[in-house]
Amino acid sequence: MSRSFTWHQVEPKDWRDKIGESRNAGFTFFDFLTGVDRENVEGNQMCEVVVHLAKADLSESHFISTQVLNELPSITDLIPAAQWHERECAEMFGVQFNGGNAKPLLRHENLGRPPLLKSTVLAARVLTPWPGGAEPEIKEDGRKVGNASRRRQRPPGVPENWLKP
Amino acid sequence: MKHSFIALIEDKCTSCMLCVRECPAWCISLDSHTIDVTEEGARRPRKVNVLDSFEIDYSLCMYCGVCIDVCPFDALAWDEHRALVTTNREDMLLGIEELGPSGSS
Ligand code: SF4
Ligand code: SF4
Numbered sequence A: 001m002s003r004s005f006t007w008h009q010v011e012p013k014d015w016r017d018k019i020g021e022s023r024n025a026g027f028t029f030f031d032f033l034t035g036v037d038r039e040n041v042e043g044n045q046m047c048e049v050v051v052h053l054a055k056a057d058l059s060e061s062h063f064i065s066t067q068v069l070n071e072l073p074s075i076t077d078l079i080p081a082a083q084w085h086e087r088e089c090a091e092m093f094g095v096q097f098n099g100g101n102a103k104p105l106l107r108h109e110n111l112g113r114p115p116l117l118k119s120t121v122l123a124a125r126v127l128t129p130w131p132g133g134a135e136p137e138i139k140e141d142g143r144k145v146g147n148a149s150r151r152r153q154r155p156p157g158v159p160e161n162w163l164k165p
Numbered sequence B: 001m002k003h004s005f006i007a008l009i010e011d012k013c014t015s016c017m018l019c020v021r022e023c024p025a026w027c028i029s030l031d032s033h034t035i036d037v038t039e040e041g042a043r044r045p046r047k048v049n050v051l052d053s054f055e056i057d058y059s060l061c062m063y064c065g066v067c068i069d070v071c072p073f074d075a076l077a078w079d080e081h082r083a084l085v086t087t088n089r090e091d092m093l094l095g096i097e098e099l100g101p102s103g104s105s
Helices: A012-024 A082-093 A123-127 B018-022 B066-070
Strands: A004-009 A029-041 A044-054 A060-068 A071-073 A096-098 B005-008 B028-037 B046-057 B076-079
Touching (some): A012 A071, A029 A060, B005 B046, B018 B028
Parallel strands (some): A004 A060, A071 A096
Antiparallel strands (some): A029 A044, B005 B076, B028 B046
């Protein structure tokens, strides 16, 4: 069986209409809703929200996406199963789903920045000593052994001016 | 081949630290020292890293395989061993001896 996939990029104002339209056209299987951090789009921190809907026999798929600053109308009245995903997307990417369930899913409320945004430095990366910091010639206490000339390295994913513990 | 264990082939490891740095879970640590090796006919001694310890903390490892991928010397490999099931997290910290590939010990 061949499967067909089509992508539909819409404006946030057409988000609900497009999803309702697909659902009414037989795309009744809701697979997922998630976010993609697009970072800087023309100077704005944008998040792309994507929904995958498929025909019940999985023969055809619609991926519907839209780019938002930080809010989007909820689709839970159209697709109740999307609630869990909207709540996850809200706490992981900081997108507010208006009209949906705003209760936090896994994280405590107001506990730092959304963790899946690329601009979020994970606190553990700052507070945990990085095992890769030592050079073969530099011991953990900073003692240099032999020909230790190389500069200490910075962990991947930690910005240059990261907080020192 | 089951992807259930990361084995260290000690002889191949050069203590280059690449796996330690790239591991997303920061669960590998190693210690090493440098010695001078003079080969016959060579004008100057060569510096060689000697591995003192190599540990994977299997309570943090998520079996992503990044370390295996990044090792330029093929010193890490998937293996069918399993890290122990235990109630003590310290038992999940495996060193050079325990990390040997299956069939080696
Ligand atoms: S498999 Fe992944 S998490 Fe485990 S030691 Fe290797 S790089 Fe780290
Ligand atoms: S990347 Fe390979 S050679 Fe380098 S320290 Fe890790 S296991 Fe050893």
